[in-house]
Amino acid sequence: MPPPILSSMGLVSASFFVASFLVVLGTAQSATLPAPGQPARHGIVNGFEIIGSSLVSAQQIFLGTADKVYFVDKVENNPTRIKGHPAWASEWGLSANDQRPMDPVTNSFCAGGNVLGNGTWLNIGGNQGVSYGGQPAASQYGGGPYNNPDGRQSIRLLDPCDDGSCDWVMSPTQIDQRWYPTLETLEDGTMIILGGCRNGGYVNDAGQDNPTIEFFPSRGRPITSPILQRTLPANLYPLTWLLPSGLLLIQSNWATVFLNYTANEETPLDNIPDAVRVYPASAGTLMLPLTPENNYTATILFCGGSNIQPERWTSPSFIVPTYAASTSCVRLTPDVSRRYQRDDPLPEARTMASFIALPDGRVLNLNGGRMGTAGYGNNSWAVGHSYADNPVLRPAIYDPNAPQGQRWSTEGLQASTVPRMYHSSAVLLPDGSVLVSGSNPNPDYLVGPNIKYPTEYRTELFYPSYYNERRPQPKGLLAKYAYGGQPFDVSLDAEDLFNDVSNVNQTKVVIIRPGFSTHAINMGQRYVELATSYTAYQENSTAILHVSQLPPNPAIIAPGPALIFVVVKGVPSIGGLVMLGSGQLGTQPILPVGELPQANIIASASNGNGQNSTGAASTIRVGGFNRVLMLLALIGLVVL
Numbered sequence: 001m002p003p004p005i006l007s008s009m010g011l012v013s014a015s016f017f018v019a020s021f022l023v024v025l026g027t028a029q030s031a032t033l034p035a036p037g038q039p040a041r042h043g044i045v046n047g048f049e050i051i052g053s054s055l056v057s058a059q060q061i062f063l064g065t066a067d068k069v070y071f072v073d074k075v076e077n078n079p080t081r082i083k084g085h086p087a088w089a090s091e092w093g094l095s096a097n098d099q100r101p102m103d104p105v106t107n108s109f110c111a112g113g114n115v116l117g118n119g120t121w122l123n124i125g126g127n128q129g130v131s132y133g134g135q136p137a138a139s140q141y142g143g144g145p146y147n148n149p150d151g152r153q154s155i156r157l158l159d160p161c162d163d164g165s166c167d168w169v170m171s172p173t174q175i176d177q178r179w180y181p182t183l184e185t186l187e188d189g190t191m192i193i194l195g196g197c198r199n200g201g202y203v204n205d206a207g208q209d210n211p212t213i214e215f216f217p218s219r220g221r222p223i224t225s226p227i228l229q230r231t232l233p234a235n236l237y238p239l240t241w242l243l244p245s246g247l248l249l250i251q252s253n254w255a256t257v258f259l260n261y262t263a264n265e266e267t268p269l270d271n272i273p274d275a276v277r278v279y280p281a282s283a284g285t286l287m288l289p290l291t292p293e294n295n296y297t298a299t300i301l302f303c304g305g306s307n308i309q310p311e312r313w314t315s316p317s318f319i320v321p322t323y324a325a326s327t328s329c330v331r332l333t334p335d336v337s338r339r340y341q342r343d344d345p346l347p348e349a350r351t352m353a354s355f356i357a358l359p360d361g362r363v364l365n366l367n368g369g370r371m372g373t374a375g376y377g378n379n380s381w382a383v384g385h386s387y388a389d390n391p392v393l394r395p396a397i398y399d400p401n402a403p404q405g406q407r408w409s410t411e412g413l414q415a416s417t418v419p420r421m422y423h424s425s426a427v428l429l430p431d432g433s434v435l436v437s438g439s440n441p442n443p444d445y446l447v448g449p450n451i452k453y454p455t456e457y458r459t460e461l462f463y464p465s466y467y468n469e470r471r472p473q474p475k476g477l478l479a480k481y482a483y484g485g486q487p488f489d490v491s492l493d494a495e496d497l498f499n500d501v502s503n504v505n506q507t508k509v510v511i512i513r514p515g516f517s518t519h520a521i522n523m524g525q526r527y528v529e530l531a532t533s534y535t536a537y538q539e540n541s542t543a544i545l546h547v548s549q550l551p552p553n554p555a556i557i558a559p560g561p562a563l564i565f566v567v568v569k570g571v572p573s574i575g576g577l578v579m580l581g582s583g584q585l586g587t588q589p590i591l592p593v594g595e596l597p598q599a600n601i602i603a604s605a606s607n608g609n610g611q612n613s614t615g616a617a618s619t620i621r622v623g624g625f626n627r628v629l630m631l632l633a634l635i636g637l638v639v640l
């Protein structure tokens with residue numbers, strides 16, 4: 001962090017800006033969420049429950065509203081139909097447990113997705129139009145049994161809704177052909193779209209590679225990316241995160257770079273050790289919680305995948321499903337060091353692990369197999385068509401705060417009964433359960449008694465340990481959050497604090513973007529803890545939680561919709577869907593950060609031992625951090 005150099009000009013414009021913004025903020029702050037209630041279900045704690053059958057197979061899923069999960073499949077012969085052809089998308093209503101088919105128009109096979117800063121979801125790219133068995137359709141403009149035009153250049157948009165009226169809409173603009181692209185939301189709420197191939201296949205090759213990046217809305221022609229160009233053949237769905245520094249981290253095959261996407265400049269970091277993590281090796285990956293304690297410093301965890309050398313991928317003697325997946329876990333804190341560090345290995349080798357950020361700060365690891373990789377084909381050695389085998393049915397949980405050597409645990413966790421192989425997915429729901437669905441390592445819809453890995457519709461919830469606890473019901477959470485600005489108050493009653501006021505110092509407010517889940521990646525998934533302090537009353541065990549707005553840097557979490565939870569002693573409230581930032585694409589307003597009041601537990605007058613514990617550690621931490629935030633805010637203002 002550079003030393004503070006503030007020109008008088010900066011201060012003048014800052015104070016002018018503060019004054020004008022307080023008016024705006026006054027309006028923004030008046031909108032609060034209704035206090036959340038309790039889960040509608042009683043869960044099987046640490047276990048799975050099948051809650052129904054999806055209409056299409058869940059190759060891609062995301063939470064669009066607090067009540068609706070959207071499914072996107074590849075084009076195939078799903079018995080559910082819409083507009084005279086098989087459906088390949090649907091909506092699942094959580095409270096009513098009902099569904100409806102939807103129509104993404106073109107073939108969304110292995111598309112990428114993510115959400116814009118204004119709340120519109122994107123689903124981008126895909127495959128050619130297909131017919132029975134995934135064979136190319138006679139016409140690439142529609143018609144035929146599946147009536148699906150070529151989706152490789154498609155930009156599909158969805159504004160999620162709760163009234164059953166919304167459907168996918170095609171953007172009139174197109175992208176370059178991309179099958180298996182990655183989407184990452186940028187700090188102005190626009191989208192960067194990375195990589196992909198033109199014709200598909202198990203891995204990429206020079207003849208069909210699209211080693212370029214482009215943007216939505218468009219910023220002009222695609223730009224060549226050297227890392228994508230030199231990491232064939234395993235460069236599809238490149239693992240990409242926007243870092244708090246504003247650089248992007250890209251991990252592809254064995255290589256890692258920073259991308260400065262405005263200067264179009266890539267800077268190499270160390271190669272990743274032990275295993276390939278991108279598709280089709282498909283490691284579990286996740287940015288660990290960004291918290292006031294770690295100064296919002298990003299650490300990325302990569303676990304499993306497969307140790308496959310470049311020439312092996314295309315070797316005719318490579319029998320994929322008999323090759324064991326990796327147990328290796330590594331971490332990278334790219335804004336601090338370019339070196340990967342080994343972390344505790346997975347309890348079981350895994351390819352296609354989905355990593356889900358739980359509100360309590362732990363990471364749930366589920367889905368995938370012990371052998372082989374993602375992908376499928378008509379090879380004699382395939383398991384049916386699957387290139388993976390030996391499903392890992394038991395989840396595992398990673399605690400980033402546990403001492404090294406003790407971070408992974410499977411204790412008490414029950415196995416699922418449903419293999420979740422290639423084309424399965426998982427996403428966090430507002431009630432803190434995790435929806436798990438999909439699995440279809442087949443070219444078309446395929447079910448039957450002798451099919452080991454059929455097209456899977458069974459949809460489960462996994463209920464983490466906190467699920468049946470009485471949930472906190474905080475009052476006063478906002479509906480919109482600014483980057484910087486004034487703190488606000490949330491009230492917790494005695495029940496919310498489990499009738500023990502000292503639990504207020506084990507209370508946190510967290511924002512989670514659950515992301516777009518496909519191919520063991522949750523694009524855009526992120527966990528950010530807000531700075532807090534409290535005024536608590538021993539006399540009646542209630543507390544006012546003082547909560548900071550978002551850190552004044554939209555690269556920490558990009559604008560757009562996300563869930564907010566208040567977590568007391570590891571038990572989250574039911575998450576509310578809120579808007580981060582302005583709700584519009586474009587440079588986000590950055591505000592000076594208001595100081596949090598001193599944390600304080602006020603002793604009962606009647607209580608003889610007269611405890612008056614001020615949360616000194618919490619307050620000093622916040623104070624020190626705020627100076628940094630203030631500087632960032634002022635830099636932002638000068639730029640404005």
Ligand SMILES: *[C@@H]1O[C@H](CO)[C@@H](O)[C@H](O)[C@H]1NC(C)=O
Nearest residue numbers: 116118119120157159217585
């Ligand atoms: C969000 O921005 C995109 C790109 O400009 C636009 O297509 C979409 O309609 C916008 N959504 C909303 C809700 O305004």
Ligand SMILES: *[C@@H]1O[C@H](CO)[C@@H](O)[C@H](O)[C@H]1NC(C)=O
Nearest residue numbers: 245246247260261262263265
């Ligand atoms: C990207 O490079 C440009 C030009 O060198 C520089 O001004 C900018 O600060 C860089 N961006 C980041 C996020 O480092």
Ligand SMILES: *[C@@H]1O[C@H](CO)[C@@H](O)[C@H](O)[C@H]1NC(C)=O
Nearest residue numbers: 292293294295297624625628
């Ligand atoms: C975070 O910042 C504070 C104050 O600037 C500093 O004291 C602390 O060491 C930093 N912590 C980390 C983990 O970098």
Ligand SMILES: *[C@@H]1O[C@H](CO)[C@@H](O)[C@H](O)[C@H]1NC(C)=O
Nearest residue numbers: 132133134135377378379443
């Ligand atoms: C794979 O095999 C099936 C069944 O024999 C056949 O229908 C299909 O066309 C084949 N697919 C490819 C891509 O060769």
Ligand SMILES: *[C@@H]1O[C@H](CO)[C@@H](O)[C@H](O)[C@H]1NC(C)=O
Nearest residue numbers: 501502503504505506601613
């Ligand atoms: C919370 O406060 C209680 C009582 O003051 C104390 O015993 C406990 O150690 C504190 N816990 C944390 C995590 O600070």
Ligand SMILES: *[C@@H]1O[C@H](CO)[C@@H](O)[C@H](O)[C@H]1NC(C)=O
Nearest residue numbers: 493494537539540541542602
């Ligand atoms: C709890 O006690 C404090 C201090 O007497 C008081 O200000 C507050 O209103 C009380 N809260 C409730 C919910 O009774």
Ligand SMILES: *[C@@H]1O[C@H](CO)[C@@H](O)[C@H](O)[C@H]1NC(C)=O
Nearest residue numbers: 598600601602603612613614
């Ligand atoms: C507790 O301590 C704070 C900070 O020193 C002080 O402002 C407050 O008056 C004290 N409260 C009681 C009830 O003693």
Ligand SMILES: [Cu+2]
Nearest residue numbers: 109110423519
């Ligand atoms: Cu795929």
